[in-house]
Amino acid sequence: MVVFALFIISKAGGLIYNREFHTGMSKLTSNDYLMLAGSFHGMHAITKQLCPAPPQPANPSSTAAVLAPSPFSSRPSGLEVLESSHFRMQCFQTLTGTKFLLFTEPQQPNIDTMMKKIYELYTDYVMKNPFYTVEMPIRCEKFDRGLDGFVKVRS
Amino acid sequence: MVLYSFYIFDRHTECIYSRRWTPRPVSSSGKNARPQSGSSIGTDGDGQGRKGMSAADDEKLIFGLVFSLRNMVQKLGGEDDTFLSYRTGEYKLHYYETPTRMKFVMLTDTKQNNLRPYLHQIWANLYVEFVVKNPLAPVEHPGGVGVANEMFERGLETFIVAVLPA
Numbered sequence: 375m376v377v378f379a380l381f382i383i384s385k386a387g388g389l390i391y392n393r394e395f396h397t398g399m400s401k402l403t404s405n406d407y408l409m410l411a412g413s414f415h416g417m418h419a420i421t422k423q424l425c426p427a428p429p430q431p432a433n434p435s436s437t438a439a440v441l442a443p444s445p446f447s448s449r450p451s452g453l454e455v456l457e458s459s460h461f462r463m464q465c466f467q468t469l470t471g472t473k474f475l476l477f478t479e480p481q482q483p484n485i486d487t488m489m490k491k492i493y494e495l496y497t498d499y500v501m502k503n504p505f506y507t508v509e510m511p512i513r514c515e516k517f518d519r520g521l522d523g524f525v526k527v528r529s
Numbered sequence: 530m531v532l533y534s535f536y537i538f539d540r541h542t543e544c545i546y547s548r549r550w551t552p553r554p555v556s557s558s559g560k561n562a563r564p565q566s567g568s569s570i571g572t573d574g575d576g577q578g579r580k581g582m583s584a585a586d587d588e589k590l591i592f593g594l595v596f597s598l599r600n601m602v603q604k605l606g607g608e609d610d611t612f613l614s615y616r617t618g619e620y621k622l623h624y625y626e627t628p629t630r631m632k633f634v635m636l637t638d639t640k641q642n643n644l645r646p647y648l649h650q651i652w653a654n655l656y657v658e659f660v661v662k663n664p665l666a667p668v669e670h671p672g673g674v675g676v677a678n679e680m681f682e683r684g685l686e687t688f689i690v691a692v693l694p695a
Binding site for chain 1: 531533534551582587590591593594597598601602604605606607609610611612613614615616617618619620622636643
Protein backbone atom coordinates (compact mmCIF):
# COMPACT_ATOMS: atom_id res chain seq x y z
CA MET A 375 0.00 0.00 0.00
CA VAL A 376 1.70 3.15 -1.22
CA VAL A 377 0.63 6.76 -1.11
CA PHE A 378 2.86 8.80 -3.37
CA ALA A 379 1.91 12.41 -2.82
CA LEU A 380 -0.68 14.94 -1.75
CA PHE A 381 -1.35 18.24 -3.51
CA ILE A 382 -3.76 20.90 -2.33
CA ILE A 383 -4.94 23.40 -4.93
CA SER A 384 -6.64 26.62 -3.87
CA LYS A 385 -9.89 27.74 -5.44
CA ALA A 386 -7.95 30.08 -7.71
CA GLY A 387 -5.83 27.25 -9.10
CA GLY A 388 -2.66 27.88 -7.12
CA LEU A 389 -0.74 25.07 -5.50
CA ILE A 390 -0.84 25.74 -1.77
CA TYR A 391 0.48 22.44 -0.46
CA ASN A 392 2.69 19.80 -2.00
CA ARG A 393 3.98 16.83 -0.12
CA GLU A 394 5.67 13.68 -1.27
CA PHE A 395 5.35 10.63 0.99
CA HIS A 396 6.95 7.95 -1.09
CA THR A 397 9.26 7.99 -4.08
CA GLY A 398 7.95 6.47 -7.25
CA MET A 399 6.75 9.50 -9.17
CA SER A 400 9.03 11.74 -11.19
CA LYS A 401 10.94 14.43 -9.36
CA LEU A 402 9.88 17.79 -10.71
CA THR A 403 10.89 21.33 -9.90
CA SER A 404 8.50 23.40 -7.84
CA ASN A 405 7.78 25.51 -10.90
CA ASP A 406 6.61 22.41 -12.73
CA TYR A 407 4.34 21.49 -9.84
CA LEU A 408 2.84 24.96 -9.89
CA MET A 409 2.23 24.70 -13.62
CA LEU A 410 0.66 21.27 -13.30
CA ALA A 411 -1.61 22.47 -10.54
CA GLY A 412 -2.73 25.42 -12.63
CA SER A 413 -3.43 23.33 -15.70
CA PHE A 414 -5.22 20.71 -13.64
CA HIS A 415 -7.47 23.44 -12.31
CA GLY A 416 -8.46 24.24 -15.90
CA MET A 417 -8.87 20.63 -16.92
CA HIS A 418 -11.10 20.03 -13.93
CA ALA A 419 -13.38 22.82 -15.14
CA ILE A 420 -13.49 21.31 -18.65
CA THR A 421 -14.44 17.88 -17.32
CA LYS A 422 -17.43 19.58 -15.71
CA GLN A 423 -18.40 21.16 -19.02
CA LEU A 424 -18.22 17.90 -20.93
CA CYS A 425 -20.86 16.17 -18.83
CA PRO A 426 -22.99 14.30 -21.41
CA ALA A 427 -25.99 13.73 -19.14
CA PRO A 428 -27.51 15.85 -16.41
CA PRO A 429 -26.32 14.58 -13.02
CA GLN A 430 -28.58 12.35 -11.03
CA PRO A 431 -30.04 14.16 -8.05
CA ALA A 432 -28.78 12.77 -4.74
CA ASN A 433 -26.14 10.17 -5.39
CA PRO A 434 -25.22 9.06 -1.89
CA SER A 435 -22.35 6.82 -3.00
CA SER A 436 -20.16 9.51 -4.59
CA THR A 437 -17.22 10.86 -2.63
CA ALA A 438 -18.42 14.43 -2.63
CA ALA A 439 -21.85 13.52 -1.29
CA VAL A 440 -20.36 11.60 1.58
CA LEU A 441 -17.70 14.08 2.55
CA ALA A 442 -19.64 17.25 2.00
CA PRO A 443 -23.32 16.99 1.09
CA SER A 444 -23.96 19.67 -1.47
CA PRO A 445 -27.02 21.89 -1.60
CA PHE A 446 -26.43 22.21 -5.37
CA SER A 447 -27.05 18.57 -6.20
CA SER A 448 -27.78 19.21 -9.87
CA ARG A 449 -24.36 20.64 -10.68
CA PRO A 450 -22.01 18.23 -12.44
CA SER A 451 -18.95 17.27 -10.46
CA GLY A 452 -15.61 17.51 -12.16
CA LEU A 453 -12.92 14.87 -12.42
CA GLU A 454 -12.91 12.55 -9.41
CA VAL A 455 -10.56 9.70 -10.24
CA LEU A 456 -7.83 9.59 -12.84
CA GLU A 457 -6.15 6.30 -13.67
CA SER A 458 -2.84 5.79 -15.38
CA SER A 459 -0.66 2.74 -15.66
CA HIS A 460 1.60 3.84 -12.79
CA PHE A 461 -0.68 5.64 -10.39
CA ARG A 462 -4.21 6.57 -9.51
CA MET A 463 -5.19 10.10 -8.62
CA GLN A 464 -8.17 10.87 -6.47
CA CYS A 465 -9.48 14.42 -6.56
CA PHE A 466 -11.77 15.75 -3.87
CA GLN A 467 -13.20 19.22 -4.22
CA THR A 468 -14.61 20.93 -1.17
CA LEU A 469 -17.68 23.12 -1.39
CA THR A 470 -15.48 26.20 -1.35
CA GLY A 471 -13.49 24.99 -4.36
CA THR A 472 -10.29 23.82 -2.72
CA LYS A 473 -9.07 20.62 -4.40
CA PHE A 474 -7.22 17.79 -2.72
CA LEU A 475 -5.26 15.52 -5.05
CA LEU A 476 -4.05 12.25 -3.65
CA PHE A 477 -1.69 10.09 -5.71
CA THR A 478 -1.64 6.41 -4.83
CA GLU A 479 -0.88 3.05 -6.35
CA PRO A 480 -3.37 1.93 -9.01
CA GLN A 481 -4.91 -0.79 -6.84
CA GLN A 482 -5.30 1.18 -3.64
CA PRO A 483 -8.46 0.47 -1.64
CA ASN A 484 -10.31 2.87 0.68
CA ILE A 485 -9.11 6.13 -0.76
CA ASP A 486 -12.40 7.77 0.20
CA THR A 487 -11.85 7.23 3.91
CA MET A 488 -8.28 8.38 3.58
CA MET A 489 -9.37 11.54 1.83
CA LYS A 490 -11.92 12.16 4.54
CA LYS A 491 -9.25 11.83 7.19
CA ILE A 492 -6.93 14.20 5.33
CA TYR A 493 -9.75 16.72 5.01
CA GLU A 494 -10.30 16.41 8.76
CA LEU A 495 -6.64 17.07 9.41
CA TYR A 496 -6.82 20.08 7.10
CA THR A 497 -9.82 21.58 8.84
CA ASP A 498 -8.35 20.92 12.29
CA TYR A 499 -4.78 22.06 11.79
CA VAL A 500 -4.89 24.46 8.87
CA MET A 501 -8.26 26.16 8.90
CA LYS A 502 -8.31 26.51 12.68
CA ASN A 503 -4.77 27.85 12.77
CA PRO A 504 -5.07 31.55 13.64
CA PHE A 505 -1.83 32.36 11.82
CA TYR A 506 -2.89 30.85 8.52
CA THR A 507 -4.08 33.17 5.76
CA VAL A 508 -6.57 31.51 3.43
CA GLU A 509 -5.44 30.89 -0.14
CA MET A 510 -1.81 31.11 0.92
CA PRO A 511 0.72 28.25 0.94
CA ILE A 512 0.20 25.96 3.92
CA ARG A 513 3.10 25.94 6.35
CA CYS A 514 1.78 24.16 9.34
CA GLU A 515 3.93 21.81 11.33
CA LYS A 516 1.04 20.07 13.01
CA PHE A 517 -0.62 19.37 9.69
CA ASP A 518 2.63 17.92 8.34
CA ARG A 519 3.06 15.74 11.38
CA GLY A 520 -0.56 14.64 11.35
CA LEU A 521 -0.27 13.60 7.71
CA ASP A 522 3.00 11.82 8.35
CA GLY A 523 1.58 9.85 11.23
CA PHE A 524 -1.58 9.00 9.35
CA VAL A 525 0.07 7.94 6.11
CA LYS A 526 2.92 6.03 7.72
CA VAL A 527 0.62 4.09 10.02
CA ARG A 528 -1.36 2.90 7.02
CA SER A 529 1.56 1.94 4.83
CA MET B 530 -24.63 0.26 -19.31
CA VAL B 531 -24.82 3.60 -21.04
CA LEU B 532 -22.58 4.64 -23.87
CA TYR B 533 -22.51 8.38 -24.50
CA SER B 534 -20.07 9.00 -27.30
CA PHE B 535 -17.02 7.81 -29.20
CA TYR B 536 -14.33 9.87 -30.93
CA ILE B 537 -11.26 9.21 -33.05
CA PHE B 538 -8.60 11.91 -33.31
CA ASP B 539 -5.75 11.76 -35.79
CA ARG B 540 -2.18 12.85 -35.18
CA HIS B 541 -2.96 16.34 -36.48
CA THR B 542 -5.33 17.00 -33.57
CA GLU B 543 -8.33 16.70 -35.84
CA CYS B 544 -11.44 14.72 -34.98
CA ILE B 545 -11.87 12.29 -37.87
CA TYR B 546 -14.78 10.33 -36.51
CA SER B 547 -17.38 10.98 -33.86
CA ARG B 548 -20.46 9.17 -32.84
CA ARG B 549 -22.97 9.98 -30.14
CA TRP B 550 -25.48 7.74 -28.45
CA THR B 551 -27.78 9.70 -26.25
CA PRO B 552 -29.51 7.75 -23.50
CA ARG B 553 -32.86 9.32 -24.31
CA PRO B 554 -34.69 7.63 -27.18
CA VAL B 555 -36.01 10.96 -28.50
CA SER B 556 -32.74 12.06 -30.02
CA SER B 557 -31.16 8.68 -30.68
CA SER B 558 -32.18 8.86 -34.33
CA GLY B 559 -29.73 11.71 -34.86
CA LYS B 560 -26.77 9.61 -35.84
CA ASN B 561 -23.90 12.03 -36.00
CA ALA B 562 -21.33 10.60 -38.34
CA ARG B 563 -18.40 12.93 -38.59
CA PRO B 564 -19.03 14.39 -42.10
CA GLN B 565 -22.44 15.70 -41.09
CA SER B 566 -21.68 16.68 -37.55
CA GLY B 567 -20.96 20.29 -38.42
CA SER B 568 -24.50 20.86 -39.64
CA SER B 569 -26.18 20.21 -36.30
CA ILE B 570 -24.60 23.15 -34.50
CA GLY B 571 -26.92 24.47 -31.86
CA THR B 572 -30.09 23.12 -33.44
CA ASP B 573 -31.00 19.84 -31.80
CA GLY B 574 -27.52 19.71 -30.35
CA ASP B 575 -27.17 17.67 -27.22
CA GLY B 576 -29.89 19.50 -25.36
CA GLN B 577 -28.17 19.17 -22.00
CA GLY B 578 -28.63 22.78 -21.04
CA ARG B 579 -25.19 23.93 -22.14
CA LYS B 580 -25.72 27.12 -24.02
CA GLY B 581 -23.82 27.68 -27.22
CA MET B 582 -21.82 24.46 -27.11
CA SER B 583 -21.83 22.61 -30.39
CA ALA B 584 -20.66 19.12 -31.16
CA ALA B 585 -17.52 20.54 -32.76
CA ASP B 586 -16.76 22.48 -29.59
CA ASP B 587 -17.10 19.28 -27.61
CA GLU B 588 -14.63 17.53 -29.87
CA LYS B 589 -12.08 20.29 -29.44
CA LEU B 590 -12.54 20.34 -25.69
CA ILE B 591 -12.13 16.59 -25.45
CA PHE B 592 -9.02 16.62 -27.58
CA GLY B 593 -7.44 19.41 -25.58
CA LEU B 594 -8.36 17.69 -22.36
CA VAL B 595 -6.97 14.26 -23.15
CA PHE B 596 -3.86 15.85 -24.65
CA SER B 597 -3.19 17.81 -21.47
CA LEU B 598 -4.04 14.92 -19.18
CA ARG B 599 -1.73 12.67 -21.14
CA ASN B 600 1.10 15.17 -20.82
CA MET B 601 0.43 15.64 -17.13
CA VAL B 602 0.47 11.89 -16.53
CA GLN B 603 3.72 11.51 -18.43
CA LYS B 604 5.28 14.33 -16.50
CA LEU B 605 4.28 12.91 -13.13
CA GLY B 606 4.66 9.19 -13.75
CA GLY B 607 7.59 9.16 -16.14
CA GLU B 608 7.88 8.73 -19.91
CA ASP B 609 6.53 5.17 -19.95
CA ASP B 610 3.38 6.02 -18.04
CA THR B 611 0.12 6.09 -19.98
CA PHE B 612 -3.15 7.80 -19.23
CA LEU B 613 -5.97 5.25 -19.08
CA SER B 614 -9.20 6.86 -17.98
CA TYR B 615 -10.83 9.34 -15.69
CA ARG B 616 -14.15 9.37 -13.91
CA THR B 617 -16.35 12.18 -12.68
CA GLY B 618 -19.58 11.88 -10.74
CA GLU B 619 -21.55 11.61 -13.99
CA TYR B 620 -19.47 9.90 -16.64
CA LYS B 621 -16.23 8.11 -17.34
CA LEU B 622 -13.81 8.78 -20.17
CA HIS B 623 -11.69 5.96 -21.59
CA TYR B 624 -8.60 6.61 -23.62
CA TYR B 625 -6.42 4.62 -25.95
CA GLU B 626 -3.54 5.93 -28.02
CA THR B 627 -1.94 3.99 -30.86
CA PRO B 628 1.81 4.17 -31.53
CA THR B 629 1.01 6.51 -34.42
CA ARG B 630 -0.58 8.98 -31.99
CA MET B 631 -4.14 8.30 -33.03
CA LYS B 632 -6.41 8.77 -30.06
CA PHE B 633 -9.53 6.75 -29.36
CA VAL B 634 -11.85 8.22 -26.74
CA MET B 635 -15.06 6.80 -25.36
CA LEU B 636 -17.48 8.31 -22.86
CA THR B 637 -19.60 5.92 -20.82
CA ASP B 638 -21.42 5.87 -17.52
CA THR B 639 -19.35 5.60 -14.34
CA LYS B 640 -19.85 1.90 -13.63
CA GLN B 641 -17.72 0.65 -16.53
CA ASN B 642 -14.36 -0.93 -15.96
CA ASN B 643 -11.54 0.26 -18.13
CA LEU B 644 -12.48 -0.08 -21.81
CA ARG B 645 -8.96 0.28 -23.14
CA PRO B 646 -8.84 -3.31 -24.46
CA TYR B 647 -12.06 -2.68 -26.38
CA LEU B 648 -10.73 0.54 -27.83
CA HIS B 649 -7.66 -1.36 -28.89
CA GLN B 650 -9.87 -3.92 -30.59
CA ILE B 651 -11.81 -1.22 -32.39
CA TRP B 652 -8.53 0.07 -33.71
CA ALA B 653 -7.09 -3.31 -34.66
CA ASN B 654 -10.19 -5.07 -35.95
CA LEU B 655 -12.26 -2.24 -37.36
CA TYR B 656 -10.16 0.81 -38.07
CA VAL B 657 -7.19 -1.02 -39.54
CA GLU B 658 -9.35 -3.50 -41.43
CA PHE B 659 -11.94 -1.19 -42.92
CA VAL B 660 -10.26 2.20 -43.06
CA VAL B 661 -6.52 1.67 -43.37
CA LYS B 662 -6.80 -1.31 -45.70
CA ASN B 663 -9.48 0.32 -47.82
CA PRO B 664 -7.82 1.07 -51.17
CA LEU B 665 -10.19 3.97 -51.80
CA ALA B 666 -9.51 5.76 -48.53
CA PRO B 667 -6.79 8.43 -48.39
CA VAL B 668 -3.75 8.02 -46.15
CA GLU B 669 -4.70 10.94 -43.96
CA HIS B 670 -8.32 11.77 -43.24
CA PRO B 671 -8.77 15.54 -43.26
CA GLY B 672 -12.30 16.31 -42.19
CA GLY B 673 -12.99 12.65 -41.62
CA VAL B 674 -12.90 11.64 -45.29
CA GLY B 675 -12.91 7.87 -45.69
CA VAL B 676 -13.37 6.93 -42.05
CA ALA B 677 -17.13 6.74 -41.74
CA ASN B 678 -17.62 4.15 -44.46
CA GLU B 679 -20.39 1.60 -44.34
CA MET B 680 -18.27 -1.35 -43.25
CA PHE B 681 -16.69 0.56 -40.39
CA GLU B 682 -19.99 1.95 -39.20
CA ARG B 683 -21.64 -1.43 -39.31
CA GLY B 684 -18.67 -3.14 -37.68
CA LEU B 685 -18.65 -0.60 -34.88
CA GLU B 686 -22.34 -1.06 -34.31
CA THR B 687 -22.03 -4.86 -34.16
CA PHE B 688 -18.95 -4.70 -31.97
CA ILE B 689 -20.58 -2.43 -29.44
CA VAL B 690 -23.74 -4.49 -29.28
CA ALA B 691 -21.66 -7.64 -28.84
CA VAL B 692 -19.15 -6.57 -26.20
CA LEU B 693 -21.07 -3.89 -24.32
CA PRO B 694 -24.48 -5.33 -23.62
CA ALA B 695 -27.03 -2.73 -22.67
